[in-house]
Amino acid sequence: MTDFAATKALFHLPDGVIYLDGNSLGPLPRSTPDRVARTLRDEWGEMLIGGWNQAGWMGQPMELGDRIGKLIGAESGHVALGDTLSIKVFQALAAALAMTERKVILSDSGNFPSDLYMAEGLLGTLERGHSLRVVDPEAVADAITDDVGVLMLTQVDYRTGRMHDMADLTAKAHAAGVICVWDLAHSAGAVPLDVAGCAADFAVGCTYKYLNGGPGAPAFIYVAPRHARTARPALSGWLGHDAPFAFERSYRPGEGVARMRVGTPPVLQMAALEASMDIWDTVDMQALRRVSIRLTERFIEGIEARCPGLTLVSPRDAARRGSQVSFCHPEGFAMMQACIGHGVVGDFRAPDIMRFGFTPLFIDERDVDAAIAVVARVLEERLWDDPRYQVRSTVT
Amino acid sequence: MTDFAATKALFHLPDGVIYLDGNSLGPLPRSTPDRVARTLRDEWGEMLIGGWNQAGWMGQPMELGDRIGKLIGAESGHVALGDTLSIKVFQALAAALAMTERKVILSDSGNFPSDLYMAEGLLGTLERGHSLRVVDPEAVADAITDDVGVLMLTQVDYRTGRMHDMADLTAKAHAAGVICVWDLAHSAGAVPLDVAGCAADFAVGCTYKYLNGGPGAPAFIYVAPRHARTARPALSGWLGHDAPFAFERSYRPGEGVARMRVGTPPVLQMAALEASMDIWDTVDMQALRRVSIRLTERFIEGIEARCPGLTLVSPRDAARRGSQVSFCHPEGFAMMQACIGHGVVGDFRAPDIMRFGFTPLFIDERDVDAAIAVVARVLEERLWDDPRYQVRSTVT
Numbered sequence: 148m149t150d151f152a153a154t155k156a157l158f159h160l161p162d163g164v165i166y167l168d169g170n171s172l173g174p175l176p177r178s179t180p181d182r183v184a185r186t187l188r189d190e191w192g193e194m195l196i197g198g199w200n201q202a203g204w205m206g207q208p209m210e211l212g213d214r215i216g217k218l219i220g221a222e223s224g225h226v227a228l229g230d231t232l233s234i235k236v237f238q239a240l241a242a243a244l245a246m247t248e249r250k251v252i253l254s255d256s257g258n259f260p261s262d263l264y265m266a267e268g269l270l271g272t273l274e275r276g277h278s279l280r281v282v283d284p285e286a287v288a289d290a291i292t293d294d295v296g297v298l299m300l301t302q303v304d305y306r307t308g309r310m311h312d313m314a315d316l317t318a319k320a321h322a323a324g325v326i327c328v329w330d331l332a333h334s335a336g337a338v339p340l341d342v343a344g345c346a347a348d349f350a351v352g353c354t355y356k357y358l359n360g361g362p363g364a365p366a367f368i369y370v371a372p373r374h375a376r377t378a379r380p381a382l383s384g385w386l387g388h389d390a391p392f393a394f395e396r397s398y399r400p401g402e403g404v405a406r407m408r409v410g411t412p413p414v415l416q417m418a419a420l421e422a423s424m425d426i427w428d429t430v431d432m433q434a435l436r437r438v439s440i441r442l443t444e445r446f447i448e449g450i451e452a453r454c455p456g457l458t459l460v461s462p463r464d465a466a467r468r469g470s471q472v473s474f475c476h477p478e479g480f481a482m483m484q485a486c487i488g489h490g491v492v493g494d495f496r497a498p499d500i501m502r503f504g505f506t507p508l509f510i511d512e513r514d515v516d517a518a519i520a521v522v523a524r525v526l527e528e529r530l531w532d533d534p535r536y537q538v539r540s541t542v543t
Numbered sequence: 544m545t546d547f548a549a550t551k552a553l554f555h556l557p558d559g560v561i562y563l564d565g566n567s568l569g570p571l572p573r574s575t576p577d578r579v580a581r582t583l584r585d586e587w588g589e590m591l592i593g594g595w596n597q598a599g600w601m602g603q604p605m606e607l608g609d610r611i612g613k614l615i616g617a618e619s620g621h622v623a624l625g626d627t628l629s630i631k632v633f634q635a636l637a638a639a640l641a642m643t644e645r646k647v648i649l650s651d652s653g654n655f656p657s658d659l660y661m662a663e664g665l666l667g668t669l670e671r672g673h674s675l676r677v678v679d680p681e682a683v684a685d686a687i688t689d690d691v692g693v694l695m696l697t698q699v700d701y702r703t704g705r706m707h708d709m710a711d712l713t714a715k716a717h718a719a720g721v722i723c724v725w726d727l728a729h730s731a732g733a734v735p736l737d738v739a740g741c742a743a744d745f746a747v748g749c750t751y752k753y754l755n756g757g758p759g760a761p762a763f764i765y766v767a768p769r770h771a772r773t774a775r776p777a778l779s780g781w782l783g784h785d786a787p788f789a790f791e792r793s794y795r796p797g798e799g800v801a802r803m804r805v806g807t808p809p810v811l812q813m814a815a816l817e818a819s820m821d822i823w824d825t826v827d828m829q830a831l832r833r834v835s836i837r838l839t840e841r842f843i844e845g846i847e848a849r850c851p852g853l854t855l856v857s858p859r860d861a862a863r864r865g866s867q868v869s870f871c872h873p874e875g876f877a878m879m880q881a882c883i884g885h886g887v888v889g890d891f892r893a894p895d896i897m898r899f900g901f902t903p904l905f906i907d908e909r910d911v912d913a914a915i916a917v918v919a920r921v922l923e924e925r926l927w928d929d930p931r932y933q934v935r936s937t938v939t
Contacts, residue, residue, distance in 0.1 A: 159588045168592045175588040180580055183811065187579060191757055192555045192571040195888060196564045204758055231806025233780035234630065241668060256792070261781035261806065264794035268779030272637060272669065281792070355807065361587055362600055363809035383664030384629035385657035394893055396652070396677070398660035410627025410657065411751065413759035415579065415811040492591060497790055 149431045151438055154508040157426050158359070165514045165521070167493045170333060170471045170504030173359030179422040186418035198414070207417040208386075208408055212367060214424045215358070218432065219331060219350065220341035221369050227404045228420070229412055232332060232353040232366040234382065237265045238407050239349035239368060240299060241381035243326040244269070246374070249296030250277045253325070257284040257304035262330055266299065269381075284309060288319055295325045303333035303469035306496045308461040310338065310469045314345045321346065332356060335367075337439070337470035337506075339432040342369055349374075357470070357506060359423035364416050368407045375403035384409035426508065438507035440465040442515050443472050446503060449519035450474060454526050460500060471504045482525060484536035491521040545827045547834055550904040553822050554755075561910045561917070563889045566729060566867045566900030569755030575818040582814035594810070603813040604782075604804055608763060610820045611754070614828065615727060615746065616737035617765045623800045624816075625808055628728060628749040628762040630778065633661045634803055635745035635764060636695060637777035639722040640665070642770070645692030646673045649721070653680040653700035658726055662695065665777075680705060684715055691721045699729035699865035702892045704857040706734065706865045710741045717742065728752060731763075733835070733866035733902075735828040738765055745770075753866070753902060755819035760812050764803045771799035780805035822904065834903035836861040838911050839868050842899060845915035846870060850922045856896060866902065871895045878921060880932035887917040 159175045160166055166174055190202040199205045212226035219226070229235075240252070252266055263281065270277045282290045284304065291298060298320045303310045317327045329350040334340055336357030342350045350369040354360035370378050380400055385391045386408040389399040400406035444465060450457055450472075457474040476482055476499060483495040493503040503518070525531055555571045556562055562570055586598040595601045608622035615622070625631075636648070648662055659677065666673045678686045680700065687694060694716045699706045713723045725746040730736055732753030738746045746765040750756035766774050776796055781787045782804040785795045796802035840861060846853055846868075853870040872878055872895060879891040889899040899914070921927055 159584075161589050161591070164591070166591060172587075172592045172594075174591060175583060180583045180588075183579060183583060184576055187571060187576045187757075187815075188555075191568075192576075193557050195557070195560070195562060195570060196568045196890060197883075197888075198568075198758060230626065230630065231780070233806040234626065234778065237778060245668075259781075260784075260790045260792065263792065264779045264781055264784060267794045268777050271775070271779075272641075272777040274669075274671070353807075361583075361811060362594060363807050363811060363813070365809075366806070379667070381664050381668040382630065382633060383660045383667075384627070385655075385660055388656075388660060392893075394656045396656065396659065398663045410629040410762070411749075411759050413761075413809045413812050415757060415759060415815055416809050417759070419583075419811055487593075492593075494592060497788075 149429060149434050151507045151511070154426065155511065158509045160509060163490045165491050165518045167491060167503040167505065167510065167518060169506035169509070170337070170356050170502070171494055172355055172362060173357060173506070174509060176359055176423045176426055178425065179361065179419050182422035183415060183418045186415060204412065204414045208412050209405060211417060211420055211424060214428060215335065215354065215367050216369070218340065218427060219335055219369065220343050222343050222372055225372055225375065225404050226367050226369045227407050228365045228367050228417070229408055230366055232351060233261045233265050235351040235366045235368040236262050236330060237269055238380065238382055239328045239351050240266055240297065241269055242378040243297045243328055243349060244277065245379045246326055247296035249294055251295045252277065252279050252297045252299055253287070253290055253295045254279065254281050254299045255284045255287050256281055257307065257309060258301045259305050259330065259332060262299065262301060284311070287311070288316060291319050291323050291325055293323050295323065297326045297328060299328040301330035301332060303337065305333055306500050306502070307473050308469045308471040310467055313347065317345045317347055333469050333471070336427065339436055347371060354420055358427060360420035361416065364420050365413055368404065370404045370407065378406070380406045382409050386410060435507050439470045439505055442505040442507065442510060442512065443468065443470065445512060445515050446472050446505065446519065449516065450522060453519060453523040456526055470506065471502055473500050473502045475499045476501065478531055480539065481531040481536040485525045485531040485533065486522055488536060489521050489525060489530065491518045545825060545830050547903045547907070550822065551907065554905045556905060559886045561887050561914050563887060563899040563901065563906065563914060565902035565905070566733070566752050566898070567890055568751055568758060569753060569902070570905060571757070572755055572819045572822055574821065575757065575815050578818035579811060579814045582811060600808065600810045604808050605801060607813060607816055607820060610824060611731065611750065611763050612765070614736065614823060615731055615765065616739050618739050618768055621768055621771065621800050622763050622765045623803050624761045624763050624813070625804055626762055628747060629657045629661050631747040631762040631764040632658050632726060633665055634776065634778055635724045635747050636662055636665055636693065638774040639693045639724050639745060640673065641775045642722055643692035645690060647691045648673065648675050648693045648695055649683070649686055649691045650675065650677050650695045651680045651683050652677055653703065653705060654697045655701050655726065655728060658695065658697060680707070683707070684712060687715050687719050687721055689719050691719065693722045693724060695724040697726035697728060699733065701729055702896050702898070703869050704865045704867040706863055709743065713741045713743055729865050732823065735832055743767060750816055754823060756816035757812065760816050761809055764800065766800045766803065774802070776802045778805050782806060831903050835866045835901055838901040838903065838906060838908065839864065839866065841908060841911050842868050842901065842915065845912065846918060849915060849919040852922055867898055867900045869896050869898045872897065874927055876935065877927040877932040881921045881927040881929065882918055884932060885917050885921060885926065887914045
């Protein structure tokens with residue numbers, strides 16, 4: 148049982164900040180700096196090249212994979228860490244396409260753009276007449292036709308928080324002979340997941356959002372056990388080889404998902420992720436989900452009561468929503484800048500969406516009430532008219 | 544002018560260790576732990592999501608690219624950091640193949656296996672009748688025939704230290720209409736380089752060896768300015784998009800080499816690399832090369848004089864050798880373990896090669912003499928007969 152009153156103390160949160168952007172970059176666990184310093188001084192500094200064995204660096208991608216696997220309902224030994232989410236999307240999609248003769252990849256307009264971009268890059272490289280069919284999120288179920296080879300979706304929409312029913316869509320897809328690639332970027336650590344129970348073929352995700360692995364933390368990939376010996380790695384790097392240090396002349400894929408490893412693991416990022424996973428190992432995802440729903444419902448209710456100019460773009464039904472709430476407003480950009488200036492950190496997604504993430508490990512009902520009060524004040528006093536909130540920078 | 548007597552103090556080297564493996568994993572710069580701690584506490588901890596702009600995380604891949612660019616003789620703005628070397632090899636090779644109708648990739652048996660594996664994976668994905676032709680290093684020049692589309696080589700052989708003449712082979716290749724992809728893993732920070740002067744088409748490399756970026760440090764990619772607007776990214780991730788935060792529905796490649804960025808940069812690894820680049824910014828590569836040659840020649844002379852059982856497998860001519868020296872011996876594995884046990888850290892590469900890297904930033908002539916004495920003692924006293932040196936582990 149997770150004590151969410153206690154977990155808040157495990158994170159560093161700057162004074163005066165209510166951080167509702169843990170869905171974009173999770174905050175720093177208090178234990179992370181010491182953990183990383185240990186890797187730097189005691190491992191890299193003292194063991195030098197020996198750290199790969201003595202400090203277990205080489206095994207981290209699979210060990211951390213197992214810890215994340217528990218959060219997403221994966222079978223043990225079927226998740227590997229490494230690279231970035233875009234790379235993992237490419238790997239999963241390339242492996243899926245190699246399993247089917249069909250030429251259509253089905254996705255939706257709520258998918259994260261990089262997933263669609265990586266698909267475009269892969270199809271442009273393949274030049275074999277594949278096409279990417281992008282439909283509205285609501286139209287996905289009906290678009291699973293028997294010319295579709297792969298269904299590639301992000302479960303929780305990064306802008307609206309709308310959540311697909313993974314079990315239902317996967318079952319529909321399988322009934323039509325379609326292979327499923329699920330992106331869990333906004334799901335892992337946000338909602339209970341059961342990739343094994345859903346019979347997902349491939350799943351990928353990142354660890355710097357809800358999982359607090361830090362900026363640039365590695366991504367993960369899950370390959371269903373039934374595909375583990377046949378999935379063909381398009382990115383066949385040495386650490387996915389069956390015997391990386393035999394330096395054989397030809398590639399032989401490693402056992403299971405280990406073949407999806409590519410190059411040298413980012414040891415410092417892995418160390419930071421270990422520190423946050425020490426927290427996540429103790430989290431009951433069902434309990435977390437209950438708190439998450441309570442927080443998001445309270446926020447929606449409060450904003451709608453006090454900020455009539457804001458329009459909810461997240462599903463009102465909590466069962467169809469991840470752990471974020473989005474509202475739109477034509478002046479959303481400046482409005483969010485004003486909120487940030489007044490200590491409520493959410494973020495903005497073009498053209499007009501203000502996103503607020505609710506992460507029970509460090510956000511409680513008092514934070515929600517305080518955030519509502521700030522957003523209401525920004526609106527009532529038109530604080531967003533201040534010209535300094537109008538200047539756009541590259542990342543918001 | 545670099546003062547190599549002074550640079551040694553900038554690195555942490557464990558007591559009693561002569562570290563001749565900086566060609567595999569460079570040692571820890573003393574400034575790195577504080578630099579990384581600052582990124583953790585002052586940037587991630589305090590700025591949270593704002594770190595992408597305020598701390599400049601988003602710009603690091605290009606800024607660090609420029610600093611590395613100076614070491615490899617690249618034009619400013621044409622090197623990007625990110626991912627792992629295997630991924631960068633894939634990107635360069637895929638872009639090169641898209642520029643030619645020819646179907647043969649020429650490489651050599653001295654290339655690092657992962658480069659060949661990544662090529663296999665790419666060709667298997669393309670399924671367009673390409674083939675990978677692997678010849679002996681000495682046969683490369685004559686194998687540049689007009690059916691070859693891409694010449695893909697690692698300049699310095701990871702096992703023997705043999706160094707290709709990059710300018711000469713690139714000129715020969717261009718005369719035959721062949722595009723060149725150079726892997727500089729064992730060259731960057733080891734020998735003076737001039738990718739622009741050589742007219743290399745693509746170059747890639749890693750930063751955790753001679754450049755001291757730490758375990759899992761990011762890789763780099765150079766795209767010649769003449770290809771910068773046409774090179775097609777196969778791995779078309781959002782951070783290579785012309786406007787990553789516009790979240791457009793389709794991919795549009797960014798300006799120049801920035802299109803070779805893929806996903807979120809590994810910020811902690813970038814911070815560590817910044818610390819080591821503060822040292823590298825001051826290094827005169829011509830001066831370093833002179834010292835490197837002096838050290839390697841002294842080592843060869845000393846070992847050959849005192850260890851008749853060891854056979855030199857590196858080129859004797861310094862002009863044809865990188866910054867490492869390799870000797871072979873049937874009992875090389877146990878022998879290297881015994882050397883490590885007695886404070887001289889080199890490494891072993893199957894089947895019988897003992898590698899010793901000479902990195903003037905922290906290795907001097909006294910170290911060379913002391914290392915020779917240890918290797919000689921291991922041989923004379925058959926210290927490698929000790930059973931504890933016979934046990935093989937995964938990484939050596």
